[in-house]
Structures are given as C-alpha cells and as structure tokens.
Amino acid sequence: VASSLSWKTFDLVVKVSKCIDFSNFVRLEDDVVVVWCRNTHKDQVVYKNVHYVVTVTDEIKNKLEKTENDTHLSVVLIGVDSVSRLNMIRSLPYTYNYLQQNDWIEFKGYNKIGDNTFPNIMGILTGMNVS
Known part of the structure; x- marks a missing residue:
C-alpha cells in the first residue's frame, strides 16, 4: 500500500500493489503494508493486519552521520x-x-x-x- 507523499492528500490517494507471496523475507518498498498469513494446508487466512514500516533512508543516515558522537x-x-x-x-x-x-x-x-x-x-x- 502506498499513499500520497503530501500530508494534505494522505488519505485521498492510495495505491495498492500486487500481492507478493514469500516464506522467509521480503524487501519492503512502501511505508504501509497489509499482511495476510494463510494456512497452506487449508488456504485459510489466519492473520490479517496493516503495518506501518519505518525505513532507514539515506536522509536518516545523513542525519545520523552529522550527529555521530557518543550519543x-x-x-x-x-x-x-x-x-x-x-x-x-x-x-x-x-x-x-x-x-x-x-x-x-x-x-x-x-x-x-x-x-x-x-x-x-x-x-x-x-x-x-x-x-
């Protein structure tokens, strides 16, 4: 799930991407993900929730480098x-x-x-x- 970058239109523009099946890990590209876990034997949904993803971006890395000290x-x-x-x-x-x-x-x-x-x-x- 990707939303508008502007806070003024945050809830007006939502893009839902294709579902990706994985069993170990997956690289997350968006700020919000909808997670569905299925029972593989019965193909039933056993868990469904929305999660907010906090990603360490280049901007955050630059801020950390500027404040590099004992903190x-x-x-x-x-x-x-x-x-x-x-x-x-x-x-x-x-x-x-x-x-x-x-x-x-x-x-x-x-x-x-x-x-x-x-x-x-x-x-x-x-x-x-x-x-």
Missing part, C-alpha cells in the same frame, strides 16, 4: 489516552510543535483499537490486538 539512538513512544491526532494539534499546540521541530515520526492515519493506552501501544508494537 546513541533512542526510541520514545508516547501513548496518550482518548486524544485524536487533530485534537492533540488543537489542544496541545506547544507539544505538537516541539515534536514537529525535532523530526518525530507521526503516524498519520493510525486509528485506535482500544479504549486506553495499553491496547493501542500494543497494536503499534506487535500489530495485534489485546484479545
């Missing part, structure tokens, strides 16, 4: 209950601007899968729901 990469996940992305932009403008100015990755198009932080963070980390 190591770190990952911070922020999970906020009951606040949509647009509501965060409206109600937490300083926080949102800080995240934007520091090149944090924003999951545009991500929807909640549960009623509190835990199921939503687990969805991001594992691609599965709590049940």
Whole structure:
C-alpha cells in the first residue's frame, strides 16, 4: 500500500500493489503494508493486519552521520489516552510543535483499537490486538 507523499492528500490517494507471496523475507518498498498469513494446508487466512514500516533512508543516515558522537539512538513512544491526532494539534499546540521541530515520526492515519493506552501501544508494537 502506498499513499500520497503530501500530508494534505494522505488519505485521498492510495495505491495498492500486487500481492507478493514469500516464506522467509521480503524487501519492503512502501511505508504501509497489509499482511495476510494463510494456512497452506487449508488456504485459510489466519492473520490479517496493516503495518506501518519505518525505513532507514539515506536522509536518516545523513542525519545520523552529522550527529555521530557518543550519543546513541533512542526510541520514545508516547501513548496518550482518548486524544485524536487533530485534537492533540488543537489542544496541545506547544507539544505538537516541539515534536514537529525535532523530526518525530507521526503516524498519520493510525486509528485506535482500544479504549486506553495499553491496547493501542500494543497494536503499534506487535500489530495485534489485546484479545
């Protein structure tokens, strides 16, 4: 699944590519993939989900080379209950601007899968729901 590069048309232009069967690994070319796992004996779908792919691009490699020192990469996940992305932009403008100015990755198009932080963070980390 490939979407428009512009955030203004992010959900308007979606291109779905041909399905690729694989058993060990596959090189991912797009930011979002739909994964279907089938039982080969019965040809039944046993798992289906959408995953966001974070790829280390040349731009990211260049940023890392510029900041090469004793600092190591770190990952911070922020999970906020009951606040949509647009509501965060409206109600937490300083926080949102800080995240934007520091090149944090924003999951545009991500929807909640549960009623509190835990199921939503687990969805991001594992691609599965709590049940």
